Amino acid sequence: xxxxxxxxxxxxxxxxxxxxxxxxxxxxxxxxxxxxxxxxxxxxxxxxxxxxxxxxxxxxxxxxxxxxxxxxxxxxxxxxxxxxxxxxxxxxxxxxxxxxxxxxxxxxxxxxxxxxxxxxxxxxxxxxxxxxxxxxxxxxxxxxxxxxxxxxxxxxxxxxxxxxxxxxxxxxxxxxxxxxxxxxxxxxxxxxxxxxxxxxxxxxxxxxxxxxxxxxxxxxxxxxxxxxxxxxxxxxxxxxxxxxxxxxxxxxxxxxxxxxxxxxxxxxxxxxxxxxxxxxxxxxxx
Amino acid sequence: xxxxxxxxxxxxxxxxxxxxxxxxxxxxxxxxxxxxxxxxxxxxxxxxxxxxxxxxxxxxxxxxxxxxxxxxxxxxxxxxxxxxxxxxxxxxxxxxxxxxxxxxxxxxxxxxxxxxxxxxxxxxxxxxxxxxxxxxxxxxxxxxxxxxxxxxxxxxxxxxxxxxxxxxxxxxxxxxxxxxxxxxxxxxxxxxxxxxxxxxxxxxxxxxxxxxxxxxxxxxxxxxxxxxxxxxxxxxxxxxxxxxxxxxxxxxxxxxxxxxxxxxxxxxxxxxxxxxxxxxxxx
Numbered sequence: 313x314x315x316x317x318x319x320x321x322x323x324x325x326x327x328x329x330x331x332x333x334x335x336x337x338x339x340x341x342x343x344x345x346x347x348x349x350x351x352x353x354x355x356x357x358x359x360x361x362x363x364x365x366x367x368x369x370x371x372x373x374x375x376x377x378x379x380x381x382x383x384x385x386x387x388x389x390x391x392x393x394x395x396x397x398x399x400x401x402x403x404x405x406x407x408x409x410x411x412x413x414x415x416x417x418x419x420x421x422x423x424x425x426x427x428x429x430x431x432x433x434x435x436x437x438x439x440x441x442x443x444x445x446x447x448x449x450x451x452x453x454x455x456x457x458x459x460x461x462x463x464x465x466x467x468x469x470x471x472x473x474x475x476x477x478x479x480x481x482x483x484x485x486x487x488x489x490x491x492x493x494x495x496x497x498x499x500x501x502x503x504x505x506x507x508x509x510x511x512x513x514x515x516x517x518x519x520x521x522x523x524x525x526x527x528x529x530x531x532x533x534x535x536x537x538x539x540x541x542x543x544x545x546x547x548x549x550x551x552x553x554x555x556x557x558x559x560x561x562x563x564x565x566x567x568x569x570x571x572x573x574x575x576x577x578x579x580x581x582x583x584x585x586x587x588x589x590x591x592x593x594x595x596x597x598x
Numbered sequence: 599x600x601x602x603x604x605x606x607x608x609x610x611x612x613x614x615x616x617x618x619x620x621x622x623x624x625x626x627x628x629x630x631x632x633x634x635x636x637x638x639x640x641x642x643x644x645x646x647x648x649x650x651x652x653x654x655x656x657x658x659x660x661x662x663x664x665x666x667x668x669x670x671x672x673x674x675x676x677x678x679x680x681x682x683x684x685x686x687x688x689x690x691x692x693x694x695x696x697x698x699x700x701x702x703x704x705x706x707x708x709x710x711x712x713x714x715x716x717x718x719x720x721x722x723x724x725x726x727x728x729x730x731x732x733x734x735x736x737x738x739x740x741x742x743x744x745x746x747x748x749x750x751x752x753x754x755x756x757x758x759x760x761x762x763x764x765x766x767x768x769x770x771x772x773x774x775x776x777x778x779x780x781x782x783x784x785x786x787x788x789x790x791x792x793x794x795x796x797x798x799x800x801x802x803x804x805x806x807x808x809x810x811x812x813x814x815x816x817x818x819x820x821x822x823x824x825x826x827x828x829x830x831x832x833x834x835x836x837x838x839x840x841x842x843x844x845x846x847x848x849x850x851x852x853x854x855x856x857x858x859x860x861x862x863x864x865x866x867x868x869x870x871x872x873x874x875x876x877x878x879x880x881x
Contacts, residue, residue, distance in 0.1 A: 487713040493676050494707035495727050496699045505726065509717045586717045586760050 374556040382560035392545065392557075396564055399530055399542040402458055403572070406465020407526035411519060414470035418477025419503075428478075435474065443467050444532050451536055461533030461541065468529035469522035473515065480514030481507050513587045516580050523572040531565065622687065622704075622783035622816045624650040624673060629682035631668055641841035642668050646682070648835055648847060650784075650816050657827040657834045658820045659873060665842030666820045667710075667788055673818060674707045674786045686784070703731065706777030706815075708787040712769040714761035720746070720772055721757040727780045738779075745775035748809060767798045774806075778813065785810075787819045791826070800858065803829055807855060824877075828869045829856055836876045846876045 356376050363369045363376070386392055421428045421435075447464055454460040484507055492502045534543025542561045549558035580587075629646040632639050642665045650656045658666040671677040673684055675697040684691040686701045714723045721742050728738035746753045749771040761769055770790055777785060791799045803826055810817050810830075821827050827834045828850055836845040850869060852860060860866050 485713075487709055487711050488715070490671075490676055490707075490709060491713045494674055494702070494705070495730050496697075496702035497730050501730050505730070506715065509715070512717075584717065586762070 370555075372555075374559055378556040379559040379563065382556045383563060386560065386564070392561075395540050395542050395545045395561075396568075398458065398540050399527075399534065399565070400568060402461045402530040402533070402541065403465055403523070403527045403568070406462045406530060407469050407519075407523050407572075409462070410466040410469035410522060410526060411473050413466065414473025414518065414522065415477050415515060417470070418474045419481065421474070422478045422481035435471075438467070439471050443529075447532050447536055450533070456537050456539050458539065458541075460537060461530045461539075461543075464533040465526040465529035469526035472521040472525065473518035476514040476518030477511055480511030483514075484510045513580070513584050516576060516583065520573060520576045523576060524569055527565070527569050527572065622652050624784060624816065624818070625685040625688075626650075626669075626673065627683050627685070629669065629672060629679045629684070631665070631672065631677070632680045643672075643679070644841040644843050646842070646844055648844065650818055653814050653816055654832045655810055655817045655819070655830055657831040658818065658837060659822065659824070659827045659834050659877065660837030660842065660845075661839045661877065662822060664837045664839035666822075666837055669837075669842065670786050670788050670818065670820045674705055675702050676707070703780065704783045706780070706782035706785045708770075708774055708777050708785065708790045710789045710792055712761070712766075712773035714769055714772060714776075716761050719758050719760060720751070720764070721753070723761065723772060724776045724779050727776060731780060733780075741779050742775070745779045746772070748778065748812070749775045750805060751775065767794050767802065770794070770802070771805075774809070778809070783815060785815050785817045787817065789820050789822065792822075799823075799826070800861075804858065806830065811855060824870045824873045825861065827873060828852070828866060829861070834873060836873065838879075845879065848873060848876065 359373065360376050363373060417431075417435075421431060443464065446467075447460075450460045450463050454463055488506050488510070489502075492506055497505070530541065531543035531546075534541035535547050538544055538548075542565055545561045546558055549555070549561065626649070627647050629643055630641070631643040632641050634640075646669060648656075658669060660666045668677065672679045673691075675684075675691050678692055686698075686704065689698060689701060691698055691701050714720075715726070718726065721739065724742035724745055725738040728741060733741075743753050743757070746757065751768065751771055756764065756768070761772070764772065770793075774790065791802050794802060806817075807830060817830075819827075819830060831850050834848045834850060836848060837843065838845045848869075852863075852866060852869070
């Protein structure tokens with residue numbers, strides 16, 4: 313909630329009520345630091361209890377301890393580490409290319425109605441086609457190597473960027489355009505000073521979705537592609553019935569996805585502190 | 599409160615307008631504006647002609663929907679009229695396919711909404727017009743500080759704050775500072791205080807009068823407040839609605855500077871009454 317800053321000095325409120333309010337705010341803020349580990353511990357405990365109590369469980373899930381063992385050994389497993397880096401590389405490259413395409417295309421589509429009308433059917437078609445189903449085709453076209461995985465990552469990740477950029481630029485308020493007109497601003501100045509900064513929160517939201525989709529794209533490619541990567545590790549572990557390794561790979565994929573997401577969420581605070589979704593501006597809250 | 603004089607020479611050098619004393623005179627001749635809608639043509643403005651002389655304060659007053667904002671937008675180069683011409687300093691504002699950029703740079707526009715850019719600090723919102731005009735950084739910062747002081751914003755406290763941290767009245771002050779920063783000769787204001795409470799509005803009116811008197815600019819103000827129009831104006835252009843036409847141009851001969859006490863003055867209220875009567879005739 314916005315509370316205007318007044319010229320009047322802010323008086324230090326030392327009443328018990330204010331203290332209680334501060335405590336409650338502190339509690340909500342730091343709750344996830346306690347609740348998340350606790351929830352994870354409970355899930356692992358249930359998992360452990362299940363594997364210990366049901367002998368059939370070993371055909372479905374490995375023991376938590378074995379997965380942990382795999383994760384501990386992970387740094388010394390050269391193949392595993394190499395596969396991890398391959399997935400990271402494919403995801404990042406696919407995401408980077410997808411972002412550039414999505415953002416550039418988004419600007420063009422948002423600014424030109426003609427181009428929007430012409431391209432829209434193809435953009436929509438590229439989205440309604442289940443791209444995952446096209447993955448085998450890419451393997452045929454680009455070969456059984458990283459390139460295919462990267463292409464799938466690009467294709468999956470560009471769309472949220474495109475649609476968010478279009479939405480962002482089209483949401484620029486009429487008043488901002490009036491302002492720039494009244495100042496005699498050029499098209500370029502309008503883009504740099506109004507449209508781009510205005511679209512930035514939308515772009516970042518698109519990137520948060522896009523990076524996760526790029527990871528999915530890379531892994532889907534790897535499922536079909538014995539060339540390497542964590543997706544291939546998952547499939548190979550399943551075939552070799554190494555459930556502990558399969559689970560370890562999934563844990564690592566989760567961590568990778570989480571790190572990418574966290575970086576982008578951090579970028580939001582850093583790049584758009586002025587926006588409602590970035591909270592670094594200190595505000596007096598009621 | 600002399601910051602404007604100290605640094606305005608720098609800015610004037612930046613602008614390449616030829617120096618002639620009538621260049622802040624706006625002549626509006628035979629302006630008409632029609633909109634084509636599915637149900638036919640709507641005449642928003644018809645045959646509007648008046649002159650805003652050098653250094654004068656003119657108000658456009660009329661019932662809502664009478665086209666006063668449309669007229670102001672036409673005068674500010676934001677909306678091309680269907681017929682007629684706007685002459686600023688004897689030169690047409692609208693050229694083939696666009697507006698005269700030099701004239702645009704001599705007009706400051708204050709909108710109903712402050713239209714501050716939320717990602718820019720208060721200071722950088724005010725420097726924006728100068729950035730667009732490629733004025734160097736130190737000069738534009740100096741100018742912006744001077745203008746913020748002029749509109750009564752404490753720069754030590756607020757220069758680095760963001761618009762969302764300010765109250766509505768303060769945001770509108772910042773918007774006024776932004777429109778003054780490039781030293782336009784003409785200030786067009788579209789109900790700038792419409793969203794403010796009555797007390798804030800009164801004090802903003804006093805401040806606007808002070809700023810206008812200090813800067814010697816021509817001001818055209820759109821308002822629907824009779825008191826505001828009488829309090830500030832040299833002349834009030836009363837518009838009738840549908841189509842928007844000039845009903846009457848009422849001269850306001852109250853002495854300057856006008857004070858809060860005048861709001862209680864019988865003559866002031868007679869003028870308000872006269873405007874009300876003209877407005878009612880216009881319905």
